[in-house]
Amino acid sequence: MLQFKLVLLGDSSVGKSSIVHRFVKDSFDELRESTIGAAFLSQTIKIKAEEQEEDVVIKFEIWDTAGQERYKSLAPMYYRNANAALVVYDLTQKDSLVKARSWVEELKNKVGDEDLVIFLVGNKLDLCEGEEDLRAVDTSEAKAYAEEQNLLFTEVSAKTGQGVKEVFRSIGEKLYASKKDEILAKKNRELGNRVNNSVDINAQRPSTNDTTTCCS
Template sequence: MIQFKLVLLGDSSVGKSSIVTRFVKDQFDINKESTIGAAFLSQTIKLLDSETNDEVAVKFEIWDTAGQERYKSLAPMYYRNSNAAIVVYDITDANSLSKAVKWVNELKEKLGDDNDCVISLIGNKLDLINEDETKRAISRREGEEFAIENGLYFHEVSAKENIGIKDIFQEIGESLYNQHKEKKLKNATTISRNGGNSNVELNRPSTNDATSCCS
């Protein structure tokens, strides 16, 4: 089993916790309270290696961060050393995408240009648009264009109706697994060239301890 650290970012009430709860527990709580600080969850998915046809288990260690302003300063403690990040916005809130853009920019700035963190931009609450198209405040094209320009994955989903949730994590898992294979191959090549010695690290530290994840 391969483990990866994944963090969810975004402002309050965009549905981060609902997305994670749907993915991990296949549940939706319309009265779910706001996250305080951060919540930790884990879930394992199965992938198929396209080259060997072997089934691979990928475990996500997930940090669901609070979106309220008073907790924003804590976010770097959770996204540091992350293998992947999901940045969520509300497609029915006209200001929500611009806030998500700030999260993406902060993440990229703090992690650095040479970081290989996989980032997915997610527009949530698609169910509200399916009920009434006039509720859409952010077009799909706006989200897609920003994602393309910044090398992000992009999806519009509904945590409530379980639309597209599995696709987010499946896509991220496949991308991380491919990165893992590339690093493993590079490591093997380095070992061969160095006569059997190598210090290449395949994965970042992975833990459910919020204090040690930042060391």
């Protein structure tokens, strides 16, 4: 099992918690209270890997931070060492994209990790359909920005669940792709050891960077 740290950033009331809850619990609450500090959730997904017969299990440790300015000082603690960051904005609020841009900036400046996957997510897609179109941010505009900054980009709806699962899946695939070489190398070494008929201590332990064991 692979384990990745994922953090959600964005202006307040853009729907970060709703996206996480849709992903983790597949539920939606119209009257969600605003998050205090940062909430922690975890979820595992399976993705298909090309070289391997079996699916790869990925566990996300998700830190859902509060968007309010008051909690801004907490954010560095959670995006530090993160493997992926979801920068969320509200499709019906122009200002929220500005805020999202500043988050992207901060991430690029403060996190030295080249492999950090940043996913720009526009939420509340459900409000942009039908007769009452509340859309304030054009898809093209956000997409251009994402391409310029080399970010992944999509528009989702936490309410309907549209696109949410795909976000996490593509993050998982991207992360797996970047870590694949390490993992395969390790696996091959284990196999090699087994052929040599010697005992590999590492083989006794759970694979990869999963520090937990059954009775820790």
